[in-house]
Amino acid sequence: MAEVGQMDTPEQAEFRQSARAWLEDNRPANPIVRLPLTPLEIMTEGQLSYLQAWQKAAYDAGLVGCDYPVEMGGGGKNDCQRIANEEMLAARTPYMPNVIGLGMAAPTVFYHGQEAVKQQLLPRLFSGEDIWCQGxxxxxxxxxxxxxxxxxxxxxxxWVINGHKVWTSLAHFADWMILLLRTDKSVKHDGLSYFVVPIRSALGKGVTVRPLIKMTGETGFNEVIFEDLEVDDGYRLDELGKGWQVAMTTLLHERGAGDLVTPRSGGMKNKSSHVNNASSLISLAKRTIRSGSTAADDPLLRDRMMQQLVRETGMAASQRRTRVTALQDHPMRLPLQNKLLMSEIAQDTAGIATEVEGAAASLYLADDAAPDGGQWPMAYMNSFGFTIAAGTSEVQKNILGERVLGMAKSK
Structure with a gap:
């Protein structure tokens, strides 16, 4: 069904029906390997292969890259990626592995890249054959x-590149990187330029990728070291010294300005997992026995869970505003607001869940006794990455206050 208040055009209605019918017949079987909670934590070739096969199948069916031009590997449609997302979410499909490519690299390359670069890179990005990371x-x-x-x-x-990037999700599998770097050391913002860089083909020949193991045991993060890597000037996006402006395109989409292929990672839309939404939290509380009654019988806990449900409902309504031009009084308001609230809601929901589980929250994923497969404490530990990524919550509040509300600058 279309979202409340959102009417499909005849073209969109036809697309929705075809997407729904295809998903009914082609939703992938459950994987043999255990999948991580988010695509940013893919650790094994088996996990990646399963998810790449799913993305390729969805792309071939026209459910990925729907709104991009046909000559760039897209579907040439109008506002149909949103519909594909809704139908995949309803069908509880796996997430797409190329989350950085789809959500950040694709719009940045589309808006700022040369035509030849778009035609070279975007089709394999949409199909998931090339995995992307962010430098x-x-x-x-x-x-x-x-x-x-x-x-x-x-x-x-x-260009000869030297330097060191860190917290680089998916770099251990990435073929390409979107890269913000300096081409002029004499000025700050105007000394930045933006490139797309092939890193898989350059491993050991100018590129070194080293995993950063988190407290969860996951290795999705990496550091990437460049030592005299040569890159063609054609892979520079936009003009020299315009890297900061190009980076703003990336960050706006990372913060939620576009229709990323869902289920989204790390947020309450990710219903392909057991966790990270208030409904799953309430279910956990109803199943958890403490002192002869369920955790859901605790009135204080019930109040906190309902607060999360109210926040999620409000967040969903706010997200629908992004499709109404008249409600977008400032281009940064809704993307930054949504990123700030979604990351904090997900963190608070997972935090409450670990309280509900009590001592059981210390059980790891591999322990059969871990509630909901041990994913709640994993979600809580990983949630801090989402309140930092794309700018910390404090940075988001400063930008909203200064640039959107017009408040005095903090410095």
């Missing part, structure tokens, strides 16, 4: 993204 953060440049020091020096029609 933004550095050991000395986290929240102050404009301070990145990875440097590219011009050498004819090529």
């Amino acid at each position: 933004f953060s550095e050991p000395g440049a986290g929240s102050d993204l404009a301070s990145v020091q990875t440097f590219a020096e011009r050498k004819g029609d090529k």
Whole structure:
């Protein structure tokens, strides 16, 4: 069904029916391997192969890249990715492995790349044959993204890149990276440029990828080191020194400005897992016995769970506003607001769940006695990454206050 208040055009209604029919017949079988809670934590070749096969099948069926031009590997449709997302979510399909490619790299390449680069890169990005990662953060440049020091020096029609990126999700499987770097050390923002870089083919030849093992035991994070890597100038997006503006395109989509192929990772829309939404939290509380009664019988806990349900409902209504032009008074308001609230709601929901589980929250995924397969404490530990990624919650609040509400700047 279409969302409340959202009417499909005849073209969209036909697309919705065809998507629904295809999903009924082609939803993939349950994987033999255990999948991580989010695509950012894919750790094994088996997990990746299963998910890539699913993305390729969905792409071939026209459910991925729907709204991009046909000549760039898309479906050439109008506002149909949203519908494909809704139908995949309703069908409880697995998530797409190429989450960074679909959600961040594709719109950035589309808006800023040369035509030849778009036609070369986008079809394999949509199909999932090429996995993408994001090279933004550095050991000395986290929240102050404009301070990145990875440097590219011009050498004819090529650039020689040296530097160090960190917290690079999926770099261990990535074929390509969207890369923000410095081409001029004399100025800050205007000294930045933006490239797309082939990293898989350059492993051991200018690129080194090292895993960063988290407290969860997962290895989705990596650090990436560039040592004299040569890249063609054609892989530079937009003009020299315009990297900050290009990065804003990436960040707006990372914060939720576009229709990322769902189920989304790490948020309450991810219903392909057992956790990360208030309904699943309430179910857990009803099944958890404490002192002769269920956790759901605790009136204080019930109140907190209902607060989460109210926040989720409000969040869903707010997301629908992104499709109404008249309600978008500022281009940053809804993307930043939604990113801020979604990440904090997911964190609070998982936090309450670990309280409900009590001592059982210490059981790991492999323990058969772990409630809901041990995924709630994993979701809670991983939730801190989502309140940091794309700018911390504090950064989001500052931007909303200063640039959207017009409040005095903090410095």
